[in-house]
Amino acid sequence: MHALSRLAPELRQYLLVTGNYWAFTLTDGALRMLVVLHFHALGYTPLQIAALFLFYEIFGVVTNLVGGYLGARLGLNRTMNIGLGIQVVALLMLTVPAAWLTLPWVMGAQALSGIAKDLNKMSAKSSIKLLVPDSQQGTLYRWVAILTGSKNALKGVGFFLGGALLALLGFTGAVLAMAAMLAVIWLGSLMLLKKDLGKAKAKPKFRDILSKSRAINSLSAARLFLFGARDVWFVVALPVYLATTFGWDFWQVGGFLALWIIGYGLIQSLAPAITGKRRGQVPDGRAAFSWALALAGLPAAIALGLGSGWPAQTVLLGGLLLFGALFAVNSSLHSYLIVCYAREDGVSLDVGFYYMSNALGRLLGTLLSGWVYQAHGLPACLWVSSAFVLLAALISIGLPRHAADA
Numbered sequence: 439m440h441a442l443s444r445l446a447p448e449l450r451q452y453l454l455v456t457g458n459y460w461a462f463t464l465t466d467g468a469l470r471m472l473v474v475l476h477f478h479a480l481g482y483t484p485l486q487i488a489a490l491f492l493f494y495e496i497f498g499v500v501t502n503l504v505g506g507y508l509g510a511r512l513g514l515n516r517t518m519n520i521g522l523g524i525q526v527v528a529l530l531m532l533t534v535p536a537a538w539l540t541l542p543w544v545m546g547a548q549a550l551s552g553i554a555k556d557l558n559k560m561s562a563k564s565s566i567k568l569l570v571p572d573s574q575q576g577t578l579y580r581w582v583a584i585l586t587g588s589k590n591a592l593k594g595v596g597f598f599l600g601g602a603l604l605a606l607l608g609f610t611g612a613v614l615a616m617a618a619m620l621a622v623i624w625l626g627s628l629m630l631l632k633k634d635l636g637k638a639k640a641k642p643k644f645r646d647i648l649s650k651s652r653a654i655n656s657l658s659a660a661r662l663f664l665f666g667a668r669d670v671w672f673v674v675a676l677p678v679y680l681a682t683t684f685g686w687d688f689w690q691v692g693g694f695l696a697l698w699i700i701g702y703g704l705i706q707s708l709a710p711a712i713t714g715k716r717r718g719q720v721p722d723g724r725a726a727f728s729w730a731l732a733l734a735g736l737p738a739a740i741a742l743g744l745g746s747g748w749p750a751q752t753v754l755l756g757g758l759l760l761f762g763a764l765f766a767v768n769s770s771l772h773s774y775l776i777v778c779y780a781r782e783d784g785v786s787l788d789v790g791f792y793y794m795s796n797a798l799g800r801l802l803g804t805l806l807s808g809w810v811y812q813a814h815g816l817p818a819c820l821w822v823s824s825a826f827v828l829l830a831a832l833i834s835i836g837l838p839r840h841a842a843d844a
Contacts, residue, residue, distance in 0.1 A: 454630055456585055458518055459562040461623040462525060463589045465616045466555050467596020467699070468603065469529070471692050473544070474677050475601060476609045488674045488808025489541065493549035495801030501556040502794035514561040521557030522624040524550050529617035533610050556797060562589075564780075564789045579710050579721070579774045586773045587707025587766070594699025601692020653723075653779045653838050654788050658795035660726065660833040661772055665796050667826035668765060669803025671737070671819035675811035676758075684751060694755075702762040709770035721771045723837025729771060730831035733764040734824055741820035754816075768830075775837070 470491075477487055508517055528550035532539070562585060603612030677695065680686045686694070705712070713721050713729075740757035744750055780788035803826075810819050 454627070455518070455562050456588065458522065458623065458627050459558060459585065459589050460592050461620060462522060462555070462558045463592045464596045464599065465525060465529065465620050466551070467593035467696075468600035468616060469532075469551060469596075469613070471597045471600030471677075471695070472604050472609060472612055473548070474674065475604055475681075475691065477544075478678060478681060483808075484674050484678050484812045485808040486541070487678070488804055490544050491548055491673065491804050492801075493545045494552035494555075495797060495804050497549045497552040498556045498797035499794050499801060501553045502560055502790045502792075502797050504790075514564055517557050518561035519624065519627050521554045521561065522620065522627060523554075524557070525554035526617050526621050526624060528554060529613050529620065532613045533617070536610075552797075556793060560790050560793050578777060582774045582777050583709045583770050584707050586770055587703045587705070587709070589703065590706055590766075590769075591700045591703030594696040594701075594703060596696075597699055598692050598696030601689055601696070604692075605689060651779065651788065652836075654776065654792060656833055656836045657726075657772065657775055657779065658792045660730070660830040660837075661776075661792060662795040662799035662802070663826040663830040663833070664730065664765075664768060664772065665799035666803040666806070667737070667823040667830065669800050670806045670810065670822050670826065671816065672807070673800075673804045674807040675816050675819045678811065679754075679816050698758060698762055701759070702766045705763050705766035706770040706773075709767050709774075712767055713771065721774060722839045723775075723834060724839050726768070726771050726775065726837055727831055727834040729764070729768045730827055730834055733761070733768055734827040734831055736761050736764065737820040737823035737827070741817040741824075744817050744820075779838075 473490055474487055477490060482490075528547045531547040531550070532544070534543070600612070603615065606612075607615060677691050680691050680694070713725055736757065740753060740761070743753035743757065776789060776792045780792075806822060807819060810822060
């Protein structure tokens, strides 16, 4: 604690925001894996499992839209701490006796978790804009990439943690342990996070939640299809496919998806070097289009490989690793561009609107993941994924292009 107090104020706040985001992400990833595996073992169909996350994604859409407004009026410290507190409540809701864990009850707990996750995420991403001067775009890109990449690496650890805790402690014990850990983090955040972080100088009106920026609207639309393309096969279809077709157990499914997310997060952190930061370049709309186009054909290629008679594990797992690498760069580019495009005063309004589209894409992908997989199988999910990435690339053509220096 003494060492933390000796750091520059901006760096100290960045580390506190990142630490909060990390702790939340661990519980979020673990809870996702716990719910998928536990309810699959109870005999739920893929579509029913997808329904468990329906409110999680719907309330994520609403939370990002309204949360940006609340962040600008109340301060990002408050919205972040509210998110941490709500997640503790959501976890405790799942510690009730097994007979109470009905579909509506679990959907309600997931709704609270969705609200909490997007309050936390919007607050963390918005805070970075306020801690780096506009003249230091290279530093901004690097800090955003580190925050985003480290978060996703820890989400992967959370996936593994969820599978491991389910095997070791059972569902109720695992959820209770996570609630206790996050409650401690929440109490520390209440004491240490800067009180007026992100509060707008001029009080925004509620109508300001809708972005008036063409660049932000275009980037938000591209983000919707990009994340829909990931979740249409990753959220429900892939874990169930691994468990049923390959016969993997909890440890294997949770472990592999954990490693995938960790690798994905590490590549996100390295995105500035991959996309030219070392040559003094920061990305623009041209980069967003090019990287989305590079990703667009890959899910379709995996689907063709699965139907060609080649070894399914080699095709799927190898393709998944390549998809993760390319998707990580795309995601990191988008995360930088929204922070770059956002206004400094009331930054959470623009960031909240953008992540509303992100949540809408996750919602669409989650629903399609359960329905398309149940009706047509994994290859169909992959074809939908390719179509969505292609749409994201086409929308990105309209993003601003510049020659900014780092």
